[in-house]
Every structure is written in structure tokens, then in C-alpha cells.
Amino acid sequence: MATHLRLENVSKSFGVGGAAETRAIDDVTLDVEEGEFLAVVGPSGCGKSTLLQIAAALIAPSGGVVRLDGTAISAPPPSMVYLFQQYAKSLFPWRTVVDNVAFAVEHRKGMTSAAARAHSRSFLEMVGLADSAERYPWQLSGGMQQRVAIARALAAEPRVLLMDEPFSSVDALTRMELHALVQELREKQRFTAVLVTHDVDEAVFLADRVVVLSARPARVVRSIATELPRPRDNIDTREDPRFLALRHELLAMLLKRPHG
Numbered sequence: 025m026a027t028h029l030r031l032e033n034v035s036k037s038f039g040v041g042g043a044a045e046t047r048a049i050d051d052v053t054l055d056v057e058e059g060e061f062l063a064v065v066g067p068s069g070c071g072k073s074t075l076l077q078i079a080a081a082l083i084a085p086s087g088g089v090v091r092l093d094g095t096a097i098s099a100p101p102p103s104m105v106y107l108f109q110q111y112a113k114s115l116f117p118w119r120t121v122v123d124n125v126a127f128a129v130e131h132r133k134g135m136t137s138a139a140a141r142a143h144s145r146s147f148l149e150m151v152g153l154a155d156s157a158e159r160y161p162w163q164l165s166g167g168m169q170q171r172v173a174i175a176r177a178l179a180a181e182p183r184v185l186l187m188d189e190p191f192s193s194v195d196a197l198t199r200m201e202l203h204a205l206v207q208e209l210r211e212k213q214r215f216t217a218v219l220v221t222h223d224v225d226e227a228v229f230l231a232d233r234v235v236v237l238s239a240r241p242a243r244v245v246r247s248i249a250t251e252l253p254r255p256r257d258n259i260d261t262r263e264d265p266r267f268l269a270l271r272h273e274l275l276a277m278l279l280k281r282p283h284g
């Protein structure tokens with residue numbers, strides 16, 4: 025398969041030249057294949073969000089380049105959608121749920137308002153929120169708001185979906201439901217995905233490959249193909265000996281315990 029998204033010798037420092045210069049990323053090269061689901065894990069504060077924002081061209085690297093289909097990018101490409109960690113803040117409180125989704129669709133896909141609303145409703149149905157379409161985001165639970173954000177991201181039908189710890193603020197059961205949902209939508213849409221997370225189980229469950237970053241400044245320490253059969257099941261897969269072995273290996277690395 026062809027490389028879809030490439031980070032090439034990317035580095036990033038904040039506050040360069042000042043007393044508080046912070047080196048966040050140190051020479052990271054990553055190739056994400058067309059249709060691949062890549063998870064990036066690493067300790068808190070190591071530079072994961074910075075790396076993802078660079079991948080989306082939301083911030084510029086200090087060194088190196090980001091390529092989409094081989095072409096260097098310097099602004100967020102229309103084929104890319106970024107799912108922020110603080111999803112609640114990314115929803116418009118004065119728009120209904122369906123209008124929050126439709127707004128993104130109109131802008132990205134150039135549909136008429138009526139077509140965008142119909143398209144949005146079908147995605148709200150997929151995430152189980154058809155009945156909440158006319159409510160406002162603040163009338164929904166955290167898990168429901170996150171499903172709105174996911175519906176909005178996927179209704180835009182991105183070729184690349186970048187996600188920064190999108191499930192970290194929902195309860196454990198909702199999180200598993202959202203994992204199943206993302207997997208299902210990915211089977212349908214075949215987008216390329218990069219998921220940044222500190223949750224090893226989530227990384228192994230969703231990804232084709234897990235990249236481990238070092239403590240700051242982030243460097244790539246390991247890249248491990250998960251090779252678990254799909255579709256993955258929230259109960260069976262999480263008990264699969266191969267799942268547990270990968271989880272063990274990754275946790276040992278992140279917790280810096282000797283392997284075994």
C-alpha cells in the first residue's frame with residue numbers, strides 16, 4: 025500500500041532562544057499507509073498532541089516536513105478532519121445537534137443546507153442519536169456529546185481522521201461503545217486514521233499498528249503491528265492472549281518495567 029501521510033524528520037521546540045525553551049519533538053519520522061489505523065502512545069506531556077497538530081498542519085514544525093500523498097502541506101487539507109480532546113468545547117452551544125453536524129458538512133462538502141441536514145441525520149442515526157437531533161449539545165451527557173463530535177467528524181467523510189485522546193473523558197463502558205462505533209465506521213469508510221492516546225488497551229483494540237513515543241522530547245521508540253483479527257470484539261478481543269501479550273509489552277515499555 026502507498027504512504028498516505030508522512031511525517032519526515034519532524035522536530036518542534038517551543039519558546040526557542042528563551043530561558044524556557046521546550047523541546048517537544050525530536051526528529052520523528054512516521055509513515056501512515058493509505059487506510060491504515062495508527063495509534064500513537066507515549067507518556068503524559070511527551071509531545072503527542074504537538075505531533076498530531078503538526079500532522080494536521082495546525083502548527084508548523086521547527087524542522088522537517090509533513091507530506092500528504094507526497095506533497096508537503098502547510099495548512100490543514102480539506103480531506104483531513106481533526107477530532108479534539110475537548111470535544112464539548114468544539115460543539116456550538118447555540119446550534120442543535122443536527123445543525124452542529126450539518127454546519128461542518130455544508131462547509132466541507134459544499135452541500136445545500138437541506139442535503140447537509142439529511143446527510144447529517146444519517147450519521148446521527150449511525151451513532152445512535154437520531155432522537156437527539158433537535159436537542160442542544162448542553163442537554164446531552166458527555167458520552168452523547170462525544171458521539172455528536174464523532175458523527176460530525178465522519179459526516180465530513182474525511183480521507184484522514186486525526187484523533188487526540190477523543191475518548192479520555194467518557195466513562196469506561198461508553199468508551200468501549202465508542203471504540204466499537206469507530207471500528208464499524210472505519211470498516212465502512214476506509215479512512216486513514218491516527219489516534220493519539222495514553223490508553224494502551226484502546227490503542228491495541230483499534231489500531232493496525234502502535235507507535236510508542238519516548239518521554240519528551242518525543243522520539244519513536246517502537247512500532248508494533250497488532251495483527252489481531254477483525255472485526256474486534258469488546259469482550260473477546262480484550263481477552264485474546266495476543267491482545268494481552270501486546271498490552272503487556274506496551275505497558276512494560278511505558279511503565280519502564282523489565283519485560284517478562
Ligand SMILES: Nc1ncnc2c1ncn2[C@@H]1O[C@H](COP(=O)(O)OP(=O)(O)O)[C@@H](O)[C@H]1O
Pocket residue numbers: 038039046047048066067068069070071072073074075240
Ligand atoms: N504552545 C505551547 N507553548 C509552549 N509549550 C508547549 C506548547 N504546547 C505544548 N507545549 C509543551 O510541549 C510539551 C508536549 O506537550 P503535548 O504535545 O501537549 O504533550 P502530550 O499531548 O503528549 O501530553 C509539554 O512540555 C508542553 O508543556
Ligand SMILES: [Mg+2]
Pocket residue numbers: 072073074
Ligand atoms: Mg495531549
